[in-house]
Amino acid sequence: MALKTWRELPTGCVVFEPGSASEYHTGSWRSQRPVWNNQKCIKCGICYVYCPEGCVQQGEDGFFQADMDYCKGCGICAHECWPRAITMIEEG
Amino acid sequence: MAKRIGMEVAVAVAEAVGLCDIDMAAVYPITPQSHIAEHLSDLVADGKINAEFVTVESEHSAMSAVIGASGAGARSYTATSSQGLMYMHELLPIASAMRLPITMAIANRAVSGPLNILNDHSDIMPQRDSGWISIFVENAQEAIDMSIIAFKIAEHKDVMLPVNINIDGFQLTHMVEPFEMPTQEEVNKFLPPFVPHATLHPAKPVTMGAFAMSDYFAEIMKAKNEALKNSKKVILEVWDEWEKMFGRGYKPVETYMAEDAEVLMLTMGSMGETAQMAIDELRAKGVKAGLIKLRLWRPFPFEEIKATIKNAKKLIVTDRAVSFGGPGGPVFSEIKSALYAETQRPAVYDYIYGLGGRDVPVSDFIGMFERVLADTDNKVVDTYEFWGVRE
Numbered sequence: 001m002a003l004k005t006w007r008e009l010p011t012g013c014v015v016f017e018p019g020s021a022s023e024y025h026t027g028s029w030r031s032q033r034p035v036w037n038n039q040k041c042i043k044c045g046i047c048y049v050y051c052p053e054g055c056v057q058q059g060e061d062g063f064f065q066a067d068m069d070y071c072k073g074c075g076i077c078a079h080e081c082w083p084r085a086i087t088m089i090e091e092g
Numbered sequence: 093m094a095k096r097i098g099m100e101v102a103v104a105v106a107e108a109v110g111l112c113d114i115d116m117a118a119v120y121p122i123t124p125q126s127h128i129a130e131h132l133s134d135l136v137a138d139g140k141i142n143a144e145f146v147t148v149e150s151e152h153s154a155m156s157a158v159i160g161a162s163g164a165g166a167r168s169y170t171a172t173s174s175q176g177l178m179y180m181h182e183l184l185p186i187a188s189a190m191r192l193p194i195t196m197a198i199a200n201r202a203v204s205g206p207l208n209i210l211n212d213h214s215d216i217m218p219q220r221d222s223g224w225i226s227i228f229v230e231n232a233q234e235a236i237d238m239s240i241i242a243f244k245i246a247e248h249k250d251v252m253l254p255v256n257i258n259i260d261g262f263q264l265t266h267m268v269e270p271f272e273m274p275t276q277e278e279v280n281k282f283l284p285p286f287v288p289h290a291t292l293h294p295a296k297p298v299t300m301g302a303f304a305m306s307d308y309f310a311e312i313m314k315a316k317n318e319a320l321k322n323s324k325k326v327i328l329e330v331w332d333e334w335e336k337m338f339g340r341g342y343k344p345v346e347t348y349m350a351e352d353a354e355v356l357m358l359t360m361g362s363m364g365e366t367a368q369m370a371i372d373e374l375r376a377k378g379v380k381a382g383l384i385k386l387r388l389w390r391p392f393p394f395e396e397i398k399a400t401i402k403n404a405k406k407l408i409v410t411d412r413a414v415s416f417g418g419p420g421g422p423v424f425s426e427i428k429s430a431l432y433a434e435t436q437r438p439a440v441y442d443y444i445y446g447l448g449g450r451d452v453p454v455s456d457f458i459g460m461f462e463r464v465l466a467d468t469d470n471k472v473v474d475t476y477e478f479w480g481v482r483e
Contacts, residue, residue: 003307003311004308006311006314006315007315009308009311011289012189012190012192012252012289012290012300013189013190013304014289014290014298014299015300015302016290016298018297018298021299
């Protein structure tokens, strides 16, 4: 998406399109990614609850994973996961 | 011609705002603005105007409330002074960035410390770079006229910016002065209904005040700066319209005996009237003195200032605030930068005066002229002095 010039900005930068924040892929900020060890995961959902980005999702098998388009790699899920099922891995 | 009446200026300002079909006001009382807050809340409580008066718990809340209300499409008003304005500070650039046409009266008062409730301009000067249109008034009539005009300027589709009207605390707010109050019919004719550029409404969701990172921040700042600079055109048009309707014209830079003046003085706000008396006395003595009154502080009227002062030999800038550790008063800095590239320009002097409500009689202005006229070899040019300070 081409960036707008200053002349093309709407007055007061009002955003007229609801939900357009989803086009902003904060995953590009990430330097570490959470990796779930489903051997340890007890499907408690703490990672889902604590994720500030709301990008942790539960799969049909009941296990969790993060949407890498939005995961900023903050590590809160790994910090809060009390069975220690989540490890933060450096992005290559 | 409308009947001339006498009234306290702060009360008259509230009366004038009451003619403007406001939808809401959020005003936290603070000396010397309190009478605006009190009288406006009376007008609402007595059912004289159909508006919501939000009793907020602070000025931070007052500005937050008018930002929200203006975003919802309400014609919104507030007023404050000194510490209240400082408390609003972090919200002022948000109101202008969101292009919300809020109008606000500022009963100018010295900022603490030490605590002082009296008049100077140290409250508005730190707000200079907030992106608001900033107007100074000199007397009751101007305070009333600008209180009405401000809505039309702010809400113009090519402006959509907040406006503050600077009314010297006590020196002006608490004076009983004669003036002509426009009628409701006249104001209705002058001021069209507010048409917002966007509104907060559940049926048509929008986001206002969204987050922006480094990829957009500079473009947004540039757009805001251009909007403020371009507002001058509309300000001039609206002042012309007002003159056609009411016979009272306003300019960004007002002059008195300035055309042939060799020594000019520049004032802002209510001091202009006292300085005018000094000019009369000096002219009577044969001194070619003149006065310029800066009405529009932002957007700064560079062209008008340059055209007005280019033929003078000396220019005395007066400042009612201190830029601590800086090159002089804030007005002085601005005037000097306006003149920097000019080949023909006067020698510029700066007197910082009238701080914390200190009385400034006509003789003080005459003293400033005499001091500058005595500086025949331009020894103290480009310097500033605290006028009348005990050494």
